[in-house]
Amino acid sequence: MSDRGRRAERGIAVGFAVTVLGAALAAFGYVSGHDRLLLGLGFGLAFAGLAAGFTLWAARLLPQGPYVEEREPMRSPPEEREALESEFGRPAGRLPRRMLTAALGTLGLAGLFPLRSLLVHGPSPAVALATTAWRDGVRLVDQDGYLIRPERVVRGTMLTVFPEGHRDTGDSMALLLHVDPARLDLPRGRESWTVGGIIAYSKLCTHAGCPVGQYMRPEERLVCPCHQSVFDVLRGAEPVFGPAARSLPQLPLRLGPDGVLVAAGDFHEPVGAGYWRPM
Numbered sequence: 001m002s003d004r005g006r007r008a009e010r011g012i013a014v015g016f017a018v019t020v021l022g023a024a025l026a027a028f029g030y031v032s033g034h035d036r037l038l039l040g041l042g043f044g045l046a047f048a049g050l051a052a053g054f055t056l057w058a059a060r061l062l063p064q065g066p067y068v069e070e071r072e073p074m075r076s077p078p079e080e081r082e083a084l085e086s087e088f089g090r091p092a093g094r095l096p097r098r099m100l101t102a103a104l105g106t107l108g109l110a111g112l113f114p115l116r117s118l119l120v121h122g123p124s125p126a127v128a129l130a131t132t133a134w135r136d137g138v139r140l141v142d143q144d145g146y147l148i149r150p151e152r153v154v155r156g157t158m159l160t161v162f163p164e165g166h167r168d169t170g171d172s173m174a175l176l177l178h179v180d181p182a183r184l185d186l187p188r189g190r191e192s193w194t195v196g197g198i199i200a201y202s203k204l205c206t207h208a209g210c211p212v213g214q215y216m217r218p219e220e221r222l223v224c225p226c227h228q229s230v231f232d233v234l235r236g237a238e239p240v241f242g243p244a245a246r247s248l249p250q251l252p253l254r255l256g257p258d259g260v261l262v263a264a265g266d267f268h269e270p271v272g273a274g275y276w277r278p279m
Contacts, residue, residue, distance in 0.1 A: 008060030018049030
C-alpha cells in the first residue's frame with residue numbers, strides 16, 4: 001500500500017476516534033445532569049468525526065473512477081473481484097473498519113441515555129397536559145403569595161389565584177368569585193365544590209387557551225377578551241356565546257382547618273383548549 005493510502009487510513013481512524021471521544025463526552029454530560037453544553041458538544045463532535053471518517057474513506061480508499069462498463073455482463077470481471085477480496089482481506093485495511101465499529105458502537109450507546117429518559121423518566125404528554133399543580137389540600141394564594149381567606153373574596157370582584165408554591169405554573173391559574181349561593185345551578189355532583197358561594201374556575205379559555213380576564217357582575221358572566229367567548233358563572237361556567245364549545249373546568253374548594261381556602265382536588269377536566277376531545 002502507498003504512503004498516501006496509509007495516511008488516509010490514519011486520518012479515517014482519527015475521525016472515528018473523535019466519534020468515540022465525542023460519544024463518551026455526551027454520555028458524561030448526560031449522566032452529570034448539569035451541563036447541556038457537554039451533551040450537545042459531545043454529540044456534535046461524534047457526528048463530525050463520523051462524517052470526516054466516511055468522507056476520507058470514500059475519497060481516498062474507494063476506487064475513484066471514472067468507469068465505463070457495458071450493460072452486459074452484470075457480473076464484475078474476475079480480476080476486479082480478486083482485487084476487492086484482496087483489499088478487504090489485507091491486514092492494513094482492518095484499522096478503519098475496527099475504528100468504525102468502535103465509533104458506531106460508542107455513539108449508539110451514548111444515544112441510549114436520552115432515549116432512556118424518554119421511555120423511563122419522561123412524563124407522559126397525555127398525563128402532563130391533563131393535570132395541573134392543584135391537589136387536595138393545596139392552599140390558594142394570590143400573585144404575591146398571600147393566602148386566601150373567604151373574607152378576602154368580595155362579591156362583584158374577580159381574584160386570580162394559584163396553588164401555593166406554584167405561582168409560576170401557567171396552567172394552574174384559577175379565577176375566584178363570590179356569588180349568591182342560592183342562585184347557583186351547578187352540574188350534578190358539584191354542589192359541595194363551593195365555600196359559601198365562593199367558586200373557582202380555570203382562567204384558561206377552552207377555545208384557544210387565552211386568559212379569561214373580564215367579569216360581567218350583573219349577568220354573572222366571564223368573558224375571554226381574545227375571541228369574546230362568554231361563560232355563565234352560575235351554571236358551571238358553560239359557554240353561552242362565542243367560539244368556545246366547552247365549559248371552563250371547575251376547581252373544587254373547601255375550607256382548611258386554619259380558615260384558609262384550599263383545593264379539594266384538581267380541575268374536573270383538562271384546562272385550556274380542547275385538544276383531548278374531538279370537537
